[in-house]
Amino acid sequence: xxxxxxxxxxxxxxxxxxxxxxxxxxxxxxxxxxxxxxxxxxxxxxxxxxxxxxxxxxxxxxxxxxxxxxxxxxxxxxxxxxxxxxxxxxxxxxxxxxxxxxxxxxxxxxxxxxxxxxxxxxxxxxxxxxxxxxxxxxxxxxxxxxxxxxxxx
Amino acid sequence: xxxxxxxxxxxxxxxxxxxxxxxxxxxxxxxxxxxxxxxxxxxxxxxxxxxxxxxxxxxxxxxxxxxxxxxxxxxxxxxxxxxxxxxxxxxxxxxxxxxxxxxxxxxxxxxxxxxxxxxxxxxxxxxxxxxxxxxxxxxxxxxxxxxxxxxxx
Amino acid sequence: xxxxxxxxxxxxxxxxxxxxxxxxxxxxxxxxxxxxxxxxxxxxxxxxxxxxxxxxxxxxxxxxxxxxxxxxxxxxxxxxxxxxxxxxxxxxxxxxxxxxxxxxxxxxxxxxxxxxxxxxxxxxxxxxxxxxxxxxxxxxxxxxxxxxxxxxx
Numbered sequence: 001x002x003x004x005x006x007x008x009x010x011x012x013x014x015x016x017x018x019x020x021x022x023x024x025x026x027x028x029x030x031x032x033x034x035x036x037x038x039x040x041x042x043x044x045x046x047x048x049x050x051x052x053x054x055x056x057x058x059x060x061x062x063x064x065x066x067x068x069x070x071x072x073x074x075x076x077x078x079x080x081x082x083x084x085x086x087x088x089x090x091x092x093x094x095x096x097x098x099x100x101x102x103x104x105x106x107x108x109x110x111x112x113x114x115x116x117x118x119x120x121x122x123x124x125x126x127x128x129x130x131x132x133x134x135x136x137x138x139x140x141x142x143x144x145x146x147x148x149x150x151x152x153x
Numbered sequence: 154x155x156x157x158x159x160x161x162x163x164x165x166x167x168x169x170x171x172x173x174x175x176x177x178x179x180x181x182x183x184x185x186x187x188x189x190x191x192x193x194x195x196x197x198x199x200x201x202x203x204x205x206x207x208x209x210x211x212x213x214x215x216x217x218x219x220x221x222x223x224x225x226x227x228x229x230x231x232x233x234x235x236x237x238x239x240x241x242x243x244x245x246x247x248x249x250x251x252x253x254x255x256x257x258x259x260x261x262x263x264x265x266x267x268x269x270x271x272x273x274x275x276x277x278x279x280x281x282x283x284x285x286x287x288x289x290x291x292x293x294x295x296x297x298x299x300x301x302x303x304x305x306x
Numbered sequence: 307x308x309x310x311x312x313x314x315x316x317x318x319x320x321x322x323x324x325x326x327x328x329x330x331x332x333x334x335x336x337x338x339x340x341x342x343x344x345x346x347x348x349x350x351x352x353x354x355x356x357x358x359x360x361x362x363x364x365x366x367x368x369x370x371x372x373x374x375x376x377x378x379x380x381x382x383x384x385x386x387x388x389x390x391x392x393x394x395x396x397x398x399x400x401x402x403x404x405x406x407x408x409x410x411x412x413x414x415x416x417x418x419x420x421x422x423x424x425x426x427x428x429x430x431x432x433x434x435x436x437x438x439x440x441x442x443x444x445x446x447x448x449x450x451x452x453x454x455x456x457x458x459x
Contacts, residue, residue, distance in 0.1 A: 001156075002155075002156045002159060002160075039229065080233060082163065082166070082232075082233045082234055083159040083160075083162055083163040083166075083234055083236075084159075084163065085160060085163035085164055085167055086160065098163075098167065099163075100163075100166065100167075100170070100231060100232065100233055100234075101233075102231070102233055102255075102257065114257065114265045114266075114267075117231045117233075117257050117259065117265060118231070119167075119170075141229050141231050141257070141259040141265070142259050142263040142264075142265055143263045144262070144263030144264070
């Protein structure tokens with residue numbers, strides 16, 4: 001049960017870090033919610049996020065925009081995902097989980113800094129034999145978000 | 154077996170990062186040992202640590218002090234816990250484990266830095282159906298410890 | 307299956323971080339390949355790496371050189387290894403996996419910075435009851451490699 005969730009998170013991170021953005025929407029259900037927000041907004045229950053998408057198609061559109069804008073290419077990213085914490089199980093499958101992450105950014109010059117940290121608040125379903133995100137709320141620790149809109153987290 | 158240990162570590166980290174400090178003593182047995190020390194002291198077998206508690210009650214006292222002092226509130230923390238290394242098993246339960254950690258600190262201004270890194274040296278027991286720390290020695294890599302006394306690690 | 311792989315990675319990291327370099331070659335098969343390279347070289351399929359060894363004996367030689375040179379001792383390292391992503395399974399054992407890592411460096415003065423990040427591209431075999439690396443390609447995100455030759459990653 002943990003296995004599947006770890007494998008899902010590891011594949012998700014790899015798709016982003018290896019610049020296979022077109023794979024990214026496939027980790028979600030067709031009617032999903034993907035949101036990026038800050039911890040302070042999340043705690044106050046404020047619905048608006050920095051990024052908000054409510055379908056897999058919107059995520060695919062976002063990838064297209066990123067490809068056109070091409071802004072992220074000068075840098076590389078490295079997701080390091082922590083141990084998943086399963087908070088709810090349904091039918092032997094983790095249906096809710098919270099998982100810490102850190103994303104490093106490596107500049108063209110080879111300098112590495114901490115780009116973002118936070119946790120994923122996920123709702124998961126088993127669909128076509130695969131575990132997918134029905135909801136992935138990305139809650140960022142920092143409220144500094146200038147470059148946050150560049151790549152998916 | 155790994156599952157339980159990962160889940161325990163993830164819950165432990167979340168209690169600290171989400172400011173639910175009152176939950177923190179519950180991860181320990183009543184007669185526990187919680188110690189924060191540096192790697193150089195630990196290797197030399199020096200018993201004195203930066204923090205030393207030998208019961209759950211002492212941990213609860215510490216939380217009360219922290220709440221009164223209120224020093225940590227200006228910042229947020231993010232624990233990222235590595236893969237647990239089980240070094241001893243008793244009755245099908247991990248009884249000893251060593252696990253790396255990194256703690257990031259996010260300032261009010263949104264700046265993120267590395268607050269601490271090290272490893273947990275744990276002795277674990279199963280109690281009331283839950284895996285708990287009989288011993289958690291927090292061994293910090295760095296000897297720079299000025300702010301280390303602020304929050305539990 | 308994930309267990310064994312996580313345990314292997316955790317033990318590998320600990321051997322390096324706890325300065326038990328003599329244990330390091332034992333994680334590999336006798337006829338192994340260990341390579342450290344950069345992401346840009348790896349993607350372009352360039353075979354030359356920063357470090358290249360094709361047997362356990364060469365790894366042991368490397369440890370001897372490091373012990374003589376003694377260059378790394380002023381610093382401590384901390385590997386944090388992410389969730390393993392199993393990409394191939396053979397006979398119930400993970401035979402290929404890719405796993406993210408970050409290595410922190412802690413100076414004598416207690417300052418911590420990010421030394422390296424990247425991912426391990428592994429081929430694994432079960433040998434004498436232990437999971438070992440037949441291939442471990444260490445792919446570093448950054449092309450800045452001045453100090454990279456110091457310790458094994």
